[in-house]
Amino acid sequence: xxxxxxxxxxxxxxxxxxxxxxxxxxxxxxxxxxxxxxxxxxxxxxxxxxxxxxxxxxxxxxxxxxxxxxxxxxxxxxxxxxxxxxxxxxxxxxxxxxxxxxxxxxxxxxxxxxxxxxxxxxxxxxxxxxxxxxxxxxxxxxxxxxxxxxxxxxxxxxxxxxxxxxxxxxxxxxxxxxxxxxxxxxxxxxxxxxxxxxxxxxxxxxxxxxxxxxxxxxxxxxxxxxxxxxxxxxxxxxxxxxxxxxxxxxxxxxxxxxxxxxxxxxxxxxxxxxxxxxxxxxxxxxxxxxxxxxxxxxxxxxxxxxxxxxxxxxxxxxxxxxxxxxxxxxxxxxxxxxxxxxxxxxxxxxxxxxxxxxxxxxxxxxxxxxxxxxxxxxxxxxxxxxxxxxxxxxxxxxxxxxxxxxxxxxxxxxxxxxxxxxxxxxxxxxx
Amino acid sequence: xxxxxxxxxxxxxxxxxxxxxxxxxxxxxxxxxxxxxxxxxxxxxxxxxxxxxxxxxxxxxxxxxxxxxxxxxxxxxxxxxxxxxxxxxxxxxxxxxxxxxxxxxxxxxxxxxxxxxxxxxxxxxxxxxxxxxxxxxxxxxxxxxxxxxxxxxxxxxxxxxxxxxxxxxxxxxxxxxxxxxxxxxxxxxxxxxxxxxxxxxxxxxxxxxxxxxxxxxxxxxxxxxxxxxxxxxxxxxxxxxxxxxxxxxxxxxxxxxxxxxxxxxxxxxxxxxxxxxxxxxxxxxxxxxxxxxxxxxxxxxxxxxxxxxxxxxxxxxxxxxxxxxxxxxxxxxxxxxxxxxxxxxxxxxxxxxxxxxxxxxxxxxxxxxxxxxxxxxxxxxxxxxxxxxxxxxxxxxxxxxxxxxxxxxxxxxxxxxxxxxxxxxxxxxxx
Numbered sequence: 001x002x003x004x005x006x007x008x009x010x011x012x013x014x015x016x017x018x019x020x021x022x023x024x025x026x027x028x029x030x031x032x033x034x035x036x037x038x039x040x041x042x043x044x045x046x047x048x049x050x051x052x053x054x055x056x057x058x059x060x061x062x063x064x065x066x067x068x069x070x071x072x073x074x075x076x077x078x079x080x081x082x083x084x085x086x087x088x089x090x091x092x093x094x095x096x097x098x099x100x101x102x103x104x105x106x107x108x109x110x111x112x113x114x115x116x117x118x119x120x121x122x123x124x125x126x127x128x129x130x131x132x133x134x135x136x137x138x139x140x141x142x143x144x145x146x147x148x149x150x151x152x153x154x155x156x157x158x159x160x161x162x163x164x165x166x167x168x169x170x171x172x173x174x175x176x177x178x179x180x181x182x183x184x185x186x187x188x189x190x191x192x193x194x195x196x197x198x199x200x201x202x203x204x205x206x207x208x209x210x211x212x213x214x215x216x217x218x219x220x221x222x223x224x225x226x227x228x229x230x231x232x233x234x235x236x237x238x239x240x241x242x243x244x245x246x247x248x249x250x251x252x253x254x255x256x257x258x259x260x261x262x263x264x265x266x267x268x269x270x271x272x273x274x275x276x277x278x279x280x281x282x283x284x285x286x287x288x289x290x291x292x293x294x295x296x297x298x299x300x301x302x303x304x305x306x307x308x309x310x311x312x313x314x315x316x317x318x319x320x321x322x323x324x325x326x327x328x329x330x331x332x333x334x335x336x337x338x339x340x341x342x343x344x345x346x347x348x349x350x351x352x353x354x355x356x357x358x359x360x361x362x363x364x365x366x367x368x369x370x371x372x373x374x375x376x377x378x379x380x381x382x383x384x385x386x387x388x389x390x391x392x393x394x395x396x397x398x399x400x401x402x403x404x405x406x407x408x409x410x411x412x413x414x415x416x417x418x419x420x421x422x423x424x425x426x427x428x429x430x431x
Numbered sequence: 432x433x434x435x436x437x438x439x440x441x442x443x444x445x446x447x448x449x450x451x452x453x454x455x456x457x458x459x460x461x462x463x464x465x466x467x468x469x470x471x472x473x474x475x476x477x478x479x480x481x482x483x484x485x486x487x488x489x490x491x492x493x494x495x496x497x498x499x500x501x502x503x504x505x506x507x508x509x510x511x512x513x514x515x516x517x518x519x520x521x522x523x524x525x526x527x528x529x530x531x532x533x534x535x536x537x538x539x540x541x542x543x544x545x546x547x548x549x550x551x552x553x554x555x556x557x558x559x560x561x562x563x564x565x566x567x568x569x570x571x572x573x574x575x576x577x578x579x580x581x582x583x584x585x586x587x588x589x590x591x592x593x594x595x596x597x598x599x600x601x602x603x604x605x606x607x608x609x610x611x612x613x614x615x616x617x618x619x620x621x622x623x624x625x626x627x628x629x630x631x632x633x634x635x636x637x638x639x640x641x642x643x644x645x646x647x648x649x650x651x652x653x654x655x656x657x658x659x660x661x662x663x664x665x666x667x668x669x670x671x672x673x674x675x676x677x678x679x680x681x682x683x684x685x686x687x688x689x690x691x692x693x694x695x696x697x698x699x700x701x702x703x704x705x706x707x708x709x710x711x712x713x714x715x716x717x718x719x720x721x722x723x724x725x726x727x728x729x730x731x732x733x734x735x736x737x738x739x740x741x742x743x744x745x746x747x748x749x750x751x752x753x754x755x756x757x758x759x760x761x762x763x764x765x766x767x768x769x770x771x772x773x774x775x776x777x778x779x780x781x782x783x784x785x786x787x788x789x790x791x792x793x794x795x796x797x798x799x800x801x802x803x804x805x806x807x808x809x810x811x812x813x814x815x816x817x818x819x820x821x822x823x824x825x826x827x828x829x830x831x832x833x834x835x836x837x838x839x840x841x842x843x844x845x846x847x848x849x850x851x852x853x854x855x856x857x858x859x860x861x862x
Contacts, residue, residue, distance in 0.1 A: 084621030160848040161645035166821025168638040190515030207599040214592035390597025417591040422768040
């Protein structure tokens with residue numbers, strides 16, 4: 001498939017083309033406590049008022065607010081209202097009950113005076129209230145968070161910790177979520193050998209396989225492998241058509257297939273042809289960007305999402321973040337939209353990358369400067385330098401790669417996993 | 432332990448006190464492919480030049496740059512230089528070899544002319560080169576990423592996907608990392624019952640247990656449980672001194688113990704006393720903030736890091752993010768520093784929270800506004816409302832809780848997990 005510069009898609013076109021193909025995967029029912037990171041396929045609706053009763057929000061004394069309007073004053077302590085128990089008998093005017101945070105409000109009381117606003121009374125069963133209080137103060141009203149029947153979490157919400165708390169409070173044990181996409185990773189290239197191999201001249205270690213497994217997990221995808229001989233999570237094949245065909249047939253049992261390497265113009269670039277012979281249709285092949293220009297996206301014979309990523313590790317990193325991630329998002333039930341970008345001020349110049357295409361380059365976001373976040377390039381030698389990229393926590397966007405970005409320019413950056421890791425005082429955590 | 436307002440720590444004091452107590456855990460050796468998310472305890476040093484040979488970075492023709500100085504011109508194609516193989520014989524002046532990305536440069540050649548810059552020659556074994564090229568163009572030089580003996584990733588680096596690629600390229604199979612902290616979670620409160628229970632009057636579901644398990648995992652901690660009857664990852668105990676004591680004794684086998692609930696002033700607040708009787712020393716108890724004022728941090732009898740978090744779920748969320756997270760970071764080998772904060776413009780006013788203390792309130796970051804990121808409060812009813820907080824993807828800082836923050840103010844926000852999830856066009860994914 002040719003891809004001279006005239007036939008290249010823009011990044012925005014590629015995003016639109018991908019978005020048009022992605023639909024969420026089927027739903028499944030899972031225990032809430034195993035749904036961390038899943039995306040709701042059905043809204044969670046409150047099956048009761050939340051909170052289910054008027055609830056004290058402070059430790060102190062449940063009172064009639066009218067009784068302490070002229071505070072300081074004294075009240076008779078008629079007993080206790082502990083959390084987890086229900087007081088049946090109404091509290092008489094002029095009296096109060098000791099109450100704990102979380103306890104139901106005793107009948108007749110309408111506010112909680114915190115312990116801090118009180119002092120010992122003139123007798124052991126009296127308390128001195130120092131301040132007056134408004135009706136309802138330090139009380140969470142039954143149903144004030146949600147009424148029975150109201151939506152607690154909408155379909156499409158991903159369940160991170162805060163959302164798990166919201167769901168748990170409604171007492172739902174099981175939630176309906178979208179299945180996580182299974183992602184198969186096939187790395188190619190005769191020069192590429194597996195981690196731990198004795199390197200012969202001309203060989204390099206496969207860094208794409210381990211990196212794509214980690215990227216897939218960071219994106220919420222599941223690693224697909226049907227082959228116990230490949231426990232590492234990816235398959236490497238040599239540049240031979242039959243081996244590649246067999247590997248792709250197995251990989252097409254997944255929801256997403258990422259083939260890396262072999263997508264450029266050389267004679268050994270077998271991947272596009274192998275996919276086509278298996279019934280795949282390419283949606284685009286080639287995007288006007290740097291690195292990552294040879295990236296290809298298509299649809300497999302059974303609707304699988306297939307990617308051909310260029311083999312240089314920084315190219316495949318950039319292509320994953322720009323394009324694969326949004327497919328994994330969309331299959332999980334999130335919107336299939338381009339990655340969120342954060343604005344940061346260039347703290348150092350970004351040098352031209354010798355190409356007018358837009359560039360996404362490894363960079364380091366820093367949140368320590370007072371009043372702004374900054375970004376600076378990391379030293380790297382181009383798409384074949386994963387070590388330079390290993391210092392990055394973001395990809396910075398250079399709209400025109402052949403134009404220097406001066407200090408002070410506001411740049412868009414895509415945060416990578418770890419963008420919010422603490423970095424210490426020297427700001428150069430990775431050497 | 433008293434904590435009237437005069438004895439409260441500031442948030443900054445609390446951060447300093449915690450940082451002074453935290454040291455990284457012991458190191459262990461793990462396979463690189465299982466070290467995703469771990470923090471390096473020892474730097475990774477290149478054991479060879481990287482790349483290990485002069486390497487073609489494009490598909491095309493390996494040439495003597497001097498031969499094409501007067502391009503357009505024709506060169507004789509003397510053969511192939513495939514990736515993964517080594518050409519021994521020097522290429523003669525006026526000749527070139529077909530070369531693939533990743534292949535070693537054949538002896539005598541010094542640049543790669545990309546296929547795109549060529550056309551068929553006058554004979555089948557000739558190629559027409561349209562453009563001249565500089566020496567070294569489209570070639571990655573041996574050792575240009577790192578020389579043998581240079582640091583590839585420094586101690587203290589967390590291994591996300593990009594760092595795993597950097598490490599893999601050096602062919603290290605095993606890395607030395609800090610052990611992940613084991614975190615034990617004990618929730619208390621007679622009114623609190625486990626998810627799935629039939630609620631009796633006065634009872635609510637424990638949302639803290641599931642939330643703290645998820646927060647711990649998001650922070651990189653491991654859930655500690657020694658008790659197969661508690662497969663969910665936390666223990667709930669009623670407000671009885673002996674039960675609490677037994678639960679804390681078990682929990683103190685972990686590196687971090689989080690007790691939630693029972694840290695305020697009520698008569699049933701047994702947690703501080705129970706920890707003290709087991710030999711713990713409190714470092715602080717009470718921070719001038721909202722929510723979360725009763726938070727306590729201390730050191731257990733064997734150096735464990737112990738926390739007492741207030742029982743309202745939004746309070747415990749805020750305290751985890753502000754204080755527990757930095758302990759987990761530090762134990763893993765990252766700097767034990769306060770959470771990174773991102774600057775965003777208030778898109779809606781943040782109303783006063785009726786208290787002069789600094790507040791951290793649930794909020795929603797949005798990266799879609801051209802030219803800036805924005806933040807707005809989410810509707811919530813206070814620290815007892817996890818449902819409101821379930822709409823948040825960040826905590827926004829109100830430096831003085833009793834002062835309204837007008838639209839347009841630049842606010843600090845701590846992103847929560849999912850801050851960069853795509854949110855769709857309506858921007859209210861959890862409504």
